[in-house]
Amino acid sequence: MSRFKHLISIEDLTKDDILYILQKAEELEFYAKGTKGDKINLLEGKILANLFFEPSTRTRMSFESAMKRLGGDVINMTAQEASSIVKGETLADTIRVVSEYADAIVIRHPLEGSARFAAELSSVPVINAGDGAGQHPTQTLLDLYTIKKESRLEGATIALMGDLKYSRTVHSLIKALTLFNTRIYLISPDALKLPEDFLEDVKGDISEATLDEVISEIDVLYVTRIQKERFPDEEEYRKVAGSYIINSEILSKAKKDLIVMHPLPRVNEISSDVDLTRHAIYFKQAFYGVPVRMAILCEVMGVALGEVKVG
Amino acid sequence: MQLTISKIKDGTVIDHINSGMALMVLRILGISSGTKEPVSMAMNVPSKKMGKKDIVKVEGKFINEDELNRIALIAPGATINLIENYEIRKKFRVVLPGFVEGIIKCPNSNCISNAEREPIRSKFHVSKEGEAIVARCHYCGRKLRSVEDFIA
Numbered sequence: 001m002s003r004f005k006h007l008i009s010i011e012d013l014t015k016d017d018i019l020y021i022l023q024k025a026e027e028l029e030f031y032a033k034g035t036k037g038d039k040i041n042l043l044e045g046k047i048l049a050n051l052f053f054e055p056s057t058r059t060r061m062s063f064e065s066a067m068k069r070l071g072g073d074v075i076n077m078t079a080q081e082a083s084s085i086v087k088g089e090t091l092a093d094t095i096r097v098v099s100e101y102a103d104a105i106v107i108r109h110p111l112e113g114s115a116r117f118a119a120e121l122s123s124v125p126v127i128n129a130g131d132g133a134g135q136h137p138t139q140t141l142l143d144l145y146t147i148k149k150e151s152r153l154e155g156a157t158i159a160l161m162g163d164l165k166y167s168r169t170v171h172s173l174i175k176a177l178t179l180f181n182t183r184i185y186l187i188s189p190d191a192l193k194l195p196e197d198f199l200e201d202v203k204g205d206i207s208e209a210t211l212d213e214v215i216s217e218i219d220v221l222y223v224t225r226i227q228k229e230r231f232p233d234e235e236e237y238r239k240v241a242g243s244y245i246i247n248s249e250i251l252s253k254a255k256k257d258l259i260v261m262h263p264l265p266r267v268n269e270i271s272s273d274v275d276l277t278r279h280a281i282y283f284k285q286a287f288y289g290v291p292v293r294m295a296i297l298c299e300v301m302g303v304a305l306g307e308v309k310v311g
Numbered sequence: 312m313q314l315t316i317s318k319i320k321d322g323t324v325i326d327h328i329n330s331g332m333a334l335m336v337l338r339i340l341g342i343s344s345g346t347k348e349p350v351s352m353a354m355n356v357p358s359k360k361m362g363k364k365d366i367v368k369v370e371g372k373f374i375n376e377d378e379l380n381r382i383a384l385i386a387p388g389a390t391i392n393l394i395e396n397y398e399i400r401k402k403f404r405v406v407l408p409g410f411v412e413g414i415i416k417c418p419n420s421n422c423i424s425n426a427e428r429e430p431i432r433s434k435f436h437v438s439k440e441g442e443a444i445v446a447r448c449h450y451c452g453r454k455l456r457s458v459e460d461f462i463a
Binding site for chain 1: 419421422423424426428429430431448449450451452453454
């Protein structure tokens with residue numbers, strides 16, 4: 001019996017659901033690496049449909065990898081194919097048709113709420129891989145998994161830095177982190193602060209800070225990209241973005257076991273000299289997307305890990 | 312002061328509507344030019360309790376209770392009298408529904424509920440924050456405070 005049929009928003013999950021998925025991901029991590037000879041065929045014979053109405057190569061490939069590591073198959077609709085569909089067919093019709101072709105659907109769509117709407121129409125489970133500025137719950141789960149694996153989740157001190165206004169990754173992550181008694185510091189330029197009405201809705205130990213003030217205290221530094229299009233002119237962007245760059249010099253003041261995370265792709269907000277430090281976790285974080293998505297795929301398709309066939 | 316609308320024999324009387332909200336009450340109840348029943352409406356009627364209030368009377372029709380409760384979105388103090396043969400058969404105060412469909416239009420232009428051609432109705436979760444009524448879009452999560460500004 002699945003705990004949830006669809007995964008639309010991180011807010012649909014309880015703390016217990018989240019911990020359960022993280023636990024399952026840990027059990028699957030070994031298989032996510034695809035070490036020679038170690039296969040797990042939990043989803044053999046199942047088909048996953050990737051419906052990407054806007055491009056996100058990374059997320060799509062991560063789902064594809066997760067499904068294939070579980071012995072399943074993937075059918076894809078690319079953003080290019082989607083654009084021709086969008087002109088003629090409603091999302092409702094696309095979902096009704098594709099849910100007849102596959103055992104689960106992963107959807108990325110530019111409109112907020114589209115994944116929840118898709119779940120209402122689909123005869124098979126729907127996983128939200130990003131709906132406009134809305135939700136991206138699998139990213140949040142892989143972020144939580146990374147924090148749990150590489151640092152600690154319960155009671156951690158976490159700084160979120162960069163674009164806190166528009167980043168859906170940050171919004172979902174903050175909501176989830178408040179379930180784990182974390183202390184959260186917000187570091188952003190004035191123009192990209194966390195929206196007031198978002199803050200009204202979350203309860204927790206959340207305060208604004210500068211990186212200098214908290215660098216020696218934090219366990220996790222989560223960096224997001226500051227996008228050029230958020231600023232009225234290029235000069236303003238350069239000035240602001242330039243003061244939100246992480247390099248190894250800044251990190252010399254950090255705790256030894258501080259981890260630096262980033263949802264990727266990065267531009268220049270983390271300089272490449274950080275890659276070589278023990279703090280750099282972002283590539284591992286990207287890998288963790290695979291076991292976490294494996295756990296989610298198993299859950300929505302109702303396959304328990306107890307049925308593992310190792311071959 | 313003389314009452315400006317007369318008693319009805321059978322039907323639904325919606326009293327204690329916040330003044331100025333009567334037209335919106337009609338809209339929420341789907342009462343329009345196509346409605347067959349006689350409908351009367353009084354606005355800015357003096358009221359001891361409210362200062363001024365609006366009243367709506369729909370003759371010859373007992374409006375369904377769930378439908379009436381939607382009025383609480385914009386007039387939480389509204390009272391309903393179901394009249395039968397000039398007598399009050401039932402009297403109750405509207406109760407704020409927890410969930411409404413198709414009444415509120417989501418102001419987020421990027422919300423799927425506003426997509427043209429999709430077979431979708433708006434859905435909102437309704438709750439109270441102190442005295443204020445707040446509605447949250449089921450699809451995009453947008454939170455609304457002055458619900459009366461977003462009645463479809």
